[in-house]
Amino acid sequence: MHNLLPASARPMSDGHLMVGGCDTTELAQRFGTPLLVLDSMTLEAKARSYTQTMGAGRVFFACKALCCVALCEELDGLGLGLDVCSGGELATAQAAGFPAHRIVFHGNNKSLEELQQAQRAGVGRIVIDSFDEIDRLTKIGAPLDLLMRVTPDVATDTHESVQTGQHDSKFGFAFGNGVAMAALESLLDVPNARVVGLHSHIGSQIFEMSAFRLAVSRLAGFLSAARDHLGFIAEEINLGGGLGIAHTSDQVSPRPEASVEAIRRAVTHEFGLRHLPKPLIAIEPGRSIAGPAGVTLYSVGTVKRLPGGRTFVSVDGGMSDNIRPALYGARYEAFLANRMNSPLGAQVTVAGKHCESGDVLVRDVHLPDDVQPDDLLCIPATGAYTYSMASNYNRIPKPAVVMVDSGNAVEIIRRENYDDVVRLDRHLDGTPVSRGTS
Template identity: 50%
Template sequence: MSRYAHPAGPRHADVLPEEHPPAPPEDLHELDPRVWPGSAQRVDGELALGGVGAAALAAEYGTPLFVLDEAEFRRRARDYKEAFGGIGADVYYAGKALLTKAVAKWVHEEGLKLDVCSGGELSVALAAGFPAADLGMHGNNKSEAELVRALEAGVGRIVVDSFDEIDRLERLAAERGLKPSVLVRVTTGVEAHTHEFVATAHDDQKFGLALSTGAAERAVRRLIDSPHIDLVGLHSHIGSQIFDTAGFEVAARRVAEFLARIHTELGVTLSELDLGGGLGIAYVPGDAPLTPKAIAENLVSIVSRECRAGGLPVPRIAVEPGRAIAGPAGVTLYRVGTVKDVEGIRTYVSVDGGMSDNIRTALYGAEYTCVLASRVSGAEPMLSRLVGKHCESGDIIVNDLYLPGDLRPGDLVAVAATGAYCYSMASNYNHLPRPAIAAVRDGASRTIVRRETEEDLLRLDEG
């Protein structure tokens, strides 16, 4: 047995009575197609992505490194476009998941619209040449400068989130002689089955205007009466990492009832309904997300049924997948720095990144799949914890995983499904420069976001 191998038998339960780590997989080097990009494969034992080996990527771009499989990203975008476009629905890629100029261009080329939620994201989209008319803009606290930029650029849809924003937008639109198309973000009281900090449809939270308090109805009345704003529909978002459409069904019923009430009491038929995003992906082999086709069919069936019951025409539906497109297309490469055996418990594998490039484990208790990327090994599996290099005990990337017992400093490991909410939430904690993003496709790679340097950090520090 390797000195790093986890003790077998009853000792396992004795030393970890509460954590119950998973049993080791049959194959430590398997690349489950539900979790990894379609191009992921072993070539002479080494992980290759988009036809490019992990060692070559690490040598050219350094580590940590976000690797984005362009073909996988585009395929997933097309899957959503085909599934929803075929039923007359709109697909907005949620830029908050991952947005660069290259990503924005891919989204546009695949026929999707784009959702942004800040002035910075709007700047990236416009710099990439994305048509402003195909942009939607979110945000619970859009500044006056952000709204001015959105208005003057001609952003197609603005999702209003508060009465203060309605006041602000109405004034700015009137000053410019413009009439923006808006949706009201409605909180339906439906909470998806997910972590409380990413569940966004219960009433006691910062997003939207609640149905239960009458705030949503007051906002609709106010907007209908405004000569400077064109109210075109409603928006509802119920959470994140959702694996079924049960929550959408309850939310859609409540929104449809609201649409019927608007129609009956105010004589207005709103033509659009955006059901938001939050559609889940497989981070570990046990995850089982729905296909875009199944999601599209279920959502249209739900909305159609509820609208028919209310005597309403079916509005044009929109959805906002972000993670579902970008997440599985991304893989993070790390280089192992230390391998520390905590006798009788587990082995701590420290890599050259951490919570500055993946905060999701610390924030949400996220789970990930990780493999040895630079070689294969016949060593026994060792119970491990993949951790970063930051001065924080919560700097954990993968809580419980099995890696080969002969893992050593200098090895490369790869963490799957990191294309969404990793780079976009990255920080410079401990003054670590943020990693590069390299796109791979057909045996070639290119930089789409260069690695930050210490000089970049010092350039902002005026002393």
């Protein structure tokens, strides 16, 4: 369990979990539950483990893992760049005053408006993903620095929904049948577009470094052919993100330094082999920075012991604040943050409060046998792809997010209330709805 907790987490003698010098039971009282608690120390340590190893390279935090103004500000201070994949993520970075030249703009279906927004903002790189997008570029006219996204056909040891590097992916241009070469040729013809290099992201929650090495080898092979056919030389390659993290005690998070080292060595080897100039390397980690920094606190509401069957411990959140178990079958662990010293008993199932049988956060976990309403349940390693995928299913308000550091807790995303839930609704006659109270 302890390998899943943020760096600053400490169990106290009274059985309470402390994170960032804050007692989680006090955080729950002050900010309510469900509550996503982000440990600033872990964010910084993970970010630095990439930036210090990358040297002259570039590290862009993948905003899709978790996106809000304060996090953009924190990452700016740490010298990272941002990978955004929508106008909304870009608008968030802009609201944080994030330097646009350190932003990479992605998306398999960027609208003309989004491309114009990115160009006006002055983003450092736009990653081109389709022939339609190449057509759209011609309507922009202004100068743009581009990467071309390719799918190097690398199978990864991860859930199919988070595999992106296979040839029939919706992302990028496949190497097979000359598609990527034809795309590069068209892109090189777009006036005012400077093609800086290639981008590849092979998937997420990857534990095997060999997948990154294979991707580099395929990119180098393609670039060797591109040099011969089109005289194209890449200044930069961006290998995306994807490094996995442990969500359960039986898993071990690979070290960020190990993935960077594997990529760097592969680039030196594969580009050297083909007598290609060594490009600048960029990466886009998301989960491996934000994931381990976050724990989610829930209040236990009901405990239902089915005679001869499961015990369901239901909490005050669920699939609306963490869709991953329902979407990908993701596994987590849980414990009571208010009684870490209580002996563990039989296995229970931690369920959410949504009207779906599939709304289960943790299928089998040992909690104290006397788990009861008002206990504080904690699910660790939940900083990534939880809040960023949150919904208002069943019209449940989204939780708050707090950043903790040295005994201070700052609410960086306020909890939604019922006014927020109905704020976009209109009456039958089209007039706005006003609830009056929250």
